[in-house]
Amino acid sequence: MTRIVEPEAGPRSKRAAILTAAVDCFGEAGYEATKWSTVAERVGIGQTALYHYFESKTHCLLTIMRLELERSHDRFVEATKDVEDPVEALRTAVRAAYDVSPHEVLQMRILQNHMDLLSGTRRSKREEAERVAARQLVQVVERDWTNLLVKGMSQGSFPLRDAQLLGSSVLGLIVSVWRWYRPSGPTPLSEISELIEGACVRMVAS
Amino acid sequence: MTRIVEPEAGPRSKRAAILTAAVDCFGEAGYEATKWSTVAERVGIGQTALYHYFESKTHCLLTIMRLELERSHDRFVEATKDVEDPVEALRTAVRAAYDVSPHEVLQMRILQNHMDLLSGTRRSKREEAERVAARQLVQVVERDWTNLLVKGMSQGSFPLRDAQLLGSSVLGLIVSVWRWYRPSGPTPLSEISELIEGACVRMVAS
DNA sequence: AACTGAATTGAACTTAACTCAGGTTGATCT
DNA sequence: AGATCAACCTGAGTTAAGTTCAATTCAGTT
Numbered sequence: 001m002t003r004i005v006e007p008e009a010g011p012r013s014k015r016a017a018i019l020t021a022a023v024d025c026f027g028e029a030g031y032e033a034t035k036w037s038t039v040a041e042r043v044g045i046g047q048t049a050l051y052h053y054f055e056s057k058t059h060c061l062l063t064i065m066r067l068e069l070e071r072s073h074d075r076f077v078e079a080t081k082d083v084e085d086p087v088e089a090l091r092t093a094v095r096a097a098y099d100v101s102p103h104e105v106l107q108m109r110i111l112q113n114h115m116d117l118l119s120g121t122r123r124s125k126r127e128e129a130e131r132v133a134a135r136q137l138v139q140v141v142e143r144d145w146t147n148l149l150v151k152g153m154s155q156g157s158f159p160l161r162d163a164q165l166l167g168s169s170v171l172g173l174i175v176s177v178w179r180w181y182r183p184s185g186p187t188p189l190s191e192i193s194e195l196i197e198g199a200c201v202r203m204v205a206s
Numbered sequence: 207m208t209r210i211v212e213p214e215a216g217p218r219s220k221r222a223a224i225l226t227a228a229v230d231c232f233g234e235a236g237y238e239a240t241k242w243s244t245v246a247e248r249v250g251i252g253q254t255a256l257y258h259y260f261e262s263k264t265h266c267l268l269t270i271m272r273l274e275l276e277r278s279h280d281r282f283v284e285a286t287k288d289v290e291d292p293v294e295a296l297r298t299a300v301r302a303a304y305d306v307s308p309h310e311v312l313q314m315r316i317l318q319n320h321m322d323l324l325s326g327t328r329r330s331k332r333e334e335a336e337r338v339a340a341r342q343l344v345q346v347v348e349r350d351w352t353n354l355l356v357k358g359m360s361q362g363s364f365p366l367r368d369a370q371l372l373g374s375s376v377l378g379l380i381v382s383v384w385r386w387y388r389p390s391g392p393t394p395l396s397e398i399s400e401l402i403e404g405a406c407v408r409m410v411a412s
Numbered sequence: 413a414a415c416t417g418a419a420t421t422g423a424a425c426t427t428a429a430c431t432c433a434g435g436t437t438g439a440t441c442t
Numbered sequence: 443a444g445a446t447c448a449a450c451c452t453g454a455g456t457t458a459a460g461t462t463c464a465a466t467t468c469a470g471t472t
Contacts, residue, residue, distance in 0.1 A: 010439090010448090010449060010450085011438085011439075011449095012437085012438075012439090012449080012450070013449085013450085014450085029326065030322050030323075030325070030326060032238070033326060035427095035428065035429090036428075036429065036430090037428075037429090045450090045451070045452090046451065046452050046453080047428095047429090047430090047452095048430085048431085048432095048451075048452060048453080049450070049451050049452075051430075051431080052449080052450060052451070053450095056429080056430075057428095057429070057430090109322075113319075113321075113322045115319075115385055116236050116315075116319045116385075117236075119236070120235065120236060120239060161401070162397075162401060165393065165397070165398065165401050166401065166405070168386065169379060169382070169383075169401065169402060169405055172378070172379060172382025172383065172385070173375060173378060173379040173382065175382070176375070176378025176379065176381070176382050177375075177378065179321055179322075179378070180374065187371065191368075191371070192371065195367070195368060195371050195372065195375065196375060198367075199372070199375055199409045202408045202409050202412050203405045203408050203409050206408050206412050216417095216418060216419085217469085217470090218418080218419075218468090218469080219418085219419085220419085241458095241459070241460090242459075242460065242461090243459080243460090251419090251420070251421090252420065252421055252422080253421095253459095253460085253461095254420075254421060254422080254461085254462085254463090255419070255420050255421075257461070257462080258418080258419060258420075259419095261461095262460075262461075263459095263460070263461095
């Protein structure tokens, strides 16, 4: 469990700007469809300057994914920390999952579209470090949801079922939205949130 | 709605062999991680021979995705065609979705991992044709599930809800499995199938 | 045997990610 | 203020993988 230390930002570091630009590009055009040099342009630097901050295009992608996973986990913990009733906790967690900015929507999309990157090991050190960290965070987030279910089951609020499998399924249901949802689309996120919230409760509690 | 005509197989065509090899490679190592030339090797031809059958690596990928979508649709129709009761139809459809061979598991994985390809338009003719066909098939499959829900709702078997959104969600739940499921893993597909079947019924019918 | 179109190939081309050796900037210290 | 040094940046060149192309082989047909 080696933690990744965020490189402390020198005063003229463009790391944050690169991440922001990359999220916009990768999220809208897709990772493969966007040229690494385009990200550089958007930030206002030469393409080779990118390598001062990231070892590779993939390293940047993995970093975005890890950051998004950290965010998801933190948000889950923050939202559910003092909700006692399991059903309410579940509802709160679902609502929190959809309480996101447009930029975060892009990050979720990127994360979902490239989960498969977390399977195979990477060649370079820093890439592999990010990959492993992200992989672990996936498990952490899965455990967040599974624990919620376990608690509810042991309290008798939820019928007893395979909490592991059901947890993954609930999570899968929730994040599946990010594959098709577009802020510009016909369905507002609030409506989606409500429907999924109900669906999750029925899935788990009835 | 231009249908794609499957190129009729000349007696010594290697198209099928290429598709099989590509599914194995893309499914196990990942699309980007596998070199196009590796597929050629596995089939036993030079890399340039691939271009006699597919315009590009992406064209091959899109073809795999379209074929898998056609299969999913056909299987859904076949499985549910003479099941009257909506709840039974739903159960049957879910079971059919998980009644797949290991090779089909790979195809589903590939499909799910590259859905984002279907968003942006492609440069070349044949690629774009496959993309549009696949895109349409996604909608067809979504309609399959949505129609099932609509029927159940109008018959009073399911409570009235946004069938469109609920249909996408059910489908999203079902296919989310292919992102993590491995035949070699600890959980047998039968167990997954049963849990998801129950979850879908509760989601929709209660 | 000549013909035809499908199937195949080696060599060359293209593109985008990446490397490298060196140059610039600006925060900090004396 | 001037020196220093690490952070930051760049242009030129390399590499790897996908792709193109002109030429060739092969199998079946007339």
